[in-house]
């Protein structure tokens with residue numbers, strides 16, 4: 033009798049979990065698609081990097097205190113960096129790499145269209161408790177930034193700096 037009850041509980045738990053698991057799979061589209069080719073598009077702040085050629089790994093943490101840790105990163109020109117972007121908060125966060133001008137424009141756009149779906153090689157939209165990767169090659173020297181462009185987060189200081197030497 034007790035065993036039967038346990039089985040029922042397990043079945044119910046699995047049924048409740050199923051949509052969550054399916055949702056997790058849904059996130060595997062876009063740039064997470066394993067058959068997708070690496071973009072060759074050049075941006076003012078570099079280009080997408082081949083994960084197999086990554087020469088450095090940097091762990092970036094995002095928190096509900098609206099902060100990135102670390103908040104400043106120095107890389108060498110040409111370096112292919114794998115960013116492991118972790119959301120240790122309880123709300124959605126994202127890391128978007130760009131120039132300050134691009135990030136500001138993008139943040140404005142997000143305010144007008146809060147549910148805007150986007151997925152580019154230079155961004156990681158991360159659910160609470162999850163980790164996602166960005167692999168990026170910094171091809172030009174200069175000062176670039178990364179920000180969380182969810183409404184209010186950028187303004188609250190959720191921003192970091194990348195110096196390419």
Ligand SMILES: [Cu+2]
Nearest residue numbers: 125126180185
């Ligand atoms: Cu955020």
